[in-house]
Amino acid sequence: MNVEAAPAPVGNKYSDRAVGERRLGLKLVAPAVIVMLLVTAYPMMNALYLSLFSYRLTDPAGREFVGLRNYSVVLTDSLWWQVVQTTVIIVIITVVAELILGFGFAMVMHRIIFGRRGVRTAILIPYGIITVVSAFAWRYAFALDSGFINQWFNLGDMAWFGSRWSAIFVISLSEIWKTTPFISLLLLAGLAQVPEVLQEAAKIDGATWSQRLFKVTLPNMKAAILVAVLFRTLDAYRLFDNVFIMTAGAQQTETVSFLAYRQMISRTALGLGSAVSVLLFLSVFLIAAAFIKGFKVDLSQVRGG
Amino acid sequence: MKQRHGWATVVGAILIIAWAMAPVVWILSLSFKAGDDINNNRFWPTRLSLENYETVFNTPLFTSGLRNSIGIALISTVLSVAIATVAAYAIARLDFPGKRTVLSIALAIAMFPAVSLVGPLFNIWRTVGLYDTWLGLIIPYMSFTLPLSLWTLSAFFREIPWEMEEAAQMDGATAWQAFRKVIVPLAAPGVFTAAILAFFFAWNDFVFAISLTSTDAARPVPAALAFFTGASQFQRPAGAISAASIVVTIPVIVLVLLFQKRIVAGLTNGAVKG
Numbered sequence: 323m324n325v326e327a328a329p330a331p332v333g334n335k336y337s338d339r340a341v342g343e344r345r346l347g348l349k350l351v352a353p354a355v356i357v358m359l360l361v362t363a364y365p366m367m368n369a370l371y372l373s374l375f376s377y378r379l380t381d382p383a384g385r386e387f388v389g390l391r392n393y394s395v396v397l398t399d400s401l402w403w404q405v406v407q408t409t410v411i412i413v414i415i416t417v418v419a420e421l422i423l424g425f426g427f428a429m430v431m432h433r434i435i436f437g438r439r440g441v442r443t444a445i446l447i448p449y450g451i452i453t454v455v456s457a458f459a460w461r462y463a464f465a466l467d468s469g470f471i472n473q474w475f476n477l478g479d480m481a482w483f484g485s486r487w488s489a490i491f492v493i494s495l496s497e498i499w500k501t502t503p504f505i506s507l508l509l510l511a512g513l514a515q516v517p518e519v520l521q522e523a524a525k526i527d528g529a530t531w532s533q534r535l536f537k538v539t540l541p542n543m544k545a546a547i548l549v550a551v552l553f554r555t556l557d558a559y560r561l562f563d564n565v566f567i568m569t570a571g572a573q574q575t576e577t578v579s580f581l582a583y584r585q586m587i588s589r590t591a592l593g594l595g596s597a598v599s600v601l602l603f604l605s606v607f608l609i610a611a612a613f614i615k616g617f618k619v620d621l622s623q624v625r626g627g
Numbered sequence: 628m629k630q631r632h633g634w635a636t637v638v639g640a641i642l643i644i645a646w647a648m649a650p651v652v653w654i655l656s657l658s659f660k661a662g663d664d665i666n667n668n669r670f671w672p673t674r675l676s677l678e679n680y681e682t683v684f685n686t687p688l689f690t691s692g693l694r695n696s697i698g699i700a701l702i703s704t705v706l707s708v709a710i711a712t713v714a715a716y717a718i719a720r721l722d723f724p725g726k727r728t729v730l731s732i733a734l735a736i737a738m739f740p741a742v743s744l745v746g747p748l749f750n751i752w753r754t755v756g757l758y759d760t761w762l763g764l765i766i767p768y769m770s771f772t773l774p775l776s777l778w779t780l781s782a783f784f785r786e787i788p789w790e791m792e793e794a795a796q797m798d799g800a801t802a803w804q805a806f807r808k809v810i811v812p813l814a815a816p817g818v819f820t821a822a823i824l825a826f827f828f829a830w831n832d833f834v835f836a837i838s839l840t841s842t843d844a845a846r847p848v849p850a851a852l853a854f855f856t857g858a859s860q861f862q863r864p865a866g867a868i869s870a871a872s873i874v875v876t877i878p879v880i881v882l883v884l885l886f887q888k889r890i891v892a893g894l895t896n897g898a899v900k901g
Binding site (some may be wrong): 457 | 777
């Protein structure tokens with residue numbers, strides 16, 4: 323390799339080989355870092371910039387600098403707070419349900435010997451399926467015209483998408499179905515790390531099943547549980563596909579992502595929509611920061627390391 | 628593990644399989660319902676019909692969507708896995724500052740809400756002519772396929788016994804032989820797994836697909852499905868949407884059946900140190 327003379331101070335401290343290795347390393351990771359930053363940081367900066375303007379795509383001439391006015395418009399609008407509320411409710415419902423269900427799945431997958439492959443294969447199907455397909459499947463199952471749920475449970479002509487809570491219920495079901503496999507596989511990996519010796523010792527000491535669960539299993543899985551909850555919370559917070567397909571935001575089921583999309587793409591209000599985007603990004607950032615600080619989730623320990 | 632199967636485990640396993648399969652079987656059943664049968668309010672069709680499949684394969688919205696989905700998902704997967712392989716190799720094998728920073732950047736970007744990028748990209752793509760093109764989707768897809776591949780691959784590469792390459796060279800293999808005969812077979816499963824996971828994500832995308840396309844030129848299937856609804860040529864879009872859904876689910880099921888073990892390893896390897 324044709325490398326120019328290394329800077330003297332570095333050359334004194336490290337051998338030529340080490341310098342070469344450092345340069346090669348940086349060169350090899352450079353494309354990945356540059357692409358990742360170009361496709362996210364640059365558009366994000368652009369969103370930040372656009373959010374300071376009153377700007378509609380349909381009226382480019384009317385673009386004017388308004389400072390932080392878009393933010394004050396969004397934050398003082400009750401719609402924004404309602405959308406945040408809907409999003410948070412769905413996040414809580416889905417993450418709690420997935421954690422419980424996922425833990426049950428992980429326990430079964432951990433213990434099973436016969437049919438292990440079958441269960442793991444089955445569980446990966448919801449994981450790999452397109453979210454939009456899942457949304458349609460659940461929507462049609464609950465729909466008045468094509469659905470079978472009302473017949474099965476003798477609910478007459480209950481209009482599931484006609485009111486807020488029942489619509490949120492179906493949206494959450496689809497989300498839970500699709501993403502529980504991910505959580506359960508993370509928890510399964512966590513379960514595998516709980517030392518078998520501890521379980522045996524607790525058993526010999528006469529600990530009951532629930533004592534072993536709460537005193538031995540769960541504390542030893544803390545890292546896996548926190549990582550699973552963090553990933554799923556951030557993922558659920560950007561919920562979009564299910565809402566789009568099932569209600570298109572009707573019956574007060576709009577989520578933050580859907581609001582941003584509607585402002586920017588449907589209404590072409592790029593300034594206002596960008597402000598919503600920036601707020602969405604900030605909330606995701608705050609959730610992650612709160613987790614990492616509050617629960618001391620050490621991602622570098624758990625992931626990558 | 629010496630535990631014997633309790634009945635709870637067996638029942639649990641059956642419930643998991645039923646739970647995972649039910650919506651798929653339901654949409655499959657719906658796809659075989661023709662005409663008024665769609666609204667029979669039952670789980671199963673009264674009579675099997677392939678009508679919906681004929682309809683979707685004669686609908687340009689779907690056939691071009693399928694072509695776009697396959698092309699865009701494959702290209703963004705190959706590009707991101709290629710870039711990520713080089714970077715993950717460096718992270719695993721070379722000593723240089725900022726390794727952890729690179730992985731942290733990847734993690735932060737993987738958490739990024741896609742919708743936040745949609746507005747600015749919509750604006751930029753319209754001015755540079757990338758709106759409604761393959762490249763206009765491939766680029767934003769890299770925002771999730773690349774960090775995902777980088778994570779998966781660096782977790783895999785950490786486990787590879789790299790010193791075997793030197794051992795082979797000591798035994799008289801040339802550098803190229805050592806690389807091809809020792810390193811490639813060790814690294815290939817990881818690369819392949821990263822590619823499957825990246826493909827799933829690209830195949831699944833809806834946010835970018837619905838926002839950055841407007842015609843058959845680049846619109847992938849998930850976005851096309853949303854346009855089936857209310858399209859006048861379909862009297863009952865539910866049947867056609869179900870048939871189209873089954874078609875795009877087939878690749879997922881094939882990959883899962885063939886590579887179940889690798890996918891599980893890929894999902895958990897990077898996430899929780901084993």
